[in-house]
Amino acid sequence: MTPGERCAAIERCITQLVREAPAQGAAVTAELTLRLREVGSPLALSIARVVELVAEGRIAQGIALPHLAMSCATLADGVAGRLSERELEAARYEIDTLLPVPDAPAAAAPAVRIPDVPLISLTRGPRRQT
Numbered sequence: 001m002t003p004g005e006r007c008a009a010i011e012r013c014i015t016q017l018v019r020e021a022p023a024q025g026a027a028v029t030a031e032l033t034l035r036l037r038e039v040g041s042p043l044a045l046s047i048a049r050v051v052e053l054v055a056e057g058r059i060a061q062g063i064a065l066p067h068l069a070m071s072c073a074t075l076a077d078g079v080a081g082r083l084s085e086r087e088l089e090a091a092r093y094e095i096d097t098l099l100p101v102p103d104a105p106a107a108a109a110p111a112v113r114i115p116d117v118p119l120i121s122l123t124r125g126p127r128r129q130t
Contacts, residue, residue, distance in 0.1 A: 003039070007076035010035045014072045017051075018065050029055045039079065043092040047071050050098050064098050071095050 001009070013032035016025065029051060036048035047068060053059045054068070074091040077083045 001038075003079045006035050006038055007072075007079050010039070010072050011076055014065075014069050018069055021061050021065055024055055024061075026055070036075075039075065041075070041078070041088070043071065043075050043078065043088050043095070046092045046095045047075065050095055053098075053100065058100055059098055067095060067098060 013028050016028050033048045036044040054064045071091045078088045
């Protein structure tokens with residue numbers, strides 16, 4: 001399969017996933033991730049990872065699918081030589097922002113802050129009339 005044919009298959013798969021949402025076709029998802037891994041570029045691998053996480057339910061479809069569709073179109077344009085590496089890297093960055101953040105360590109209880117001015121030192125001033 002040529003790179004152009006592979007990208008056409010990628011675009012068909014992502015279009016089918018978008019059209020059929022919220023149903024998730026396991027066969028379409030598997031084909032899409034396979035084709036993306038065959039391309040092997042950093043953008044294609046990032047897209048494949050997000051597709052897998054959407055299939056696992058770890059990323060919401062409604063958030064991810066529009067970005068995935070745009071990035072697949074960008075990937076196809078990049079493979080066809082119509083985009084620069086800079087544009088492909090920008091698309092990869094956008095897709096990577098969808099990746100879940102690892103759980104942060106449990107935060108300690110917030111520190112108790114002591115006021116700079118003791119409460120006893122505060123007095124009421126005269127009220128302003130407006």
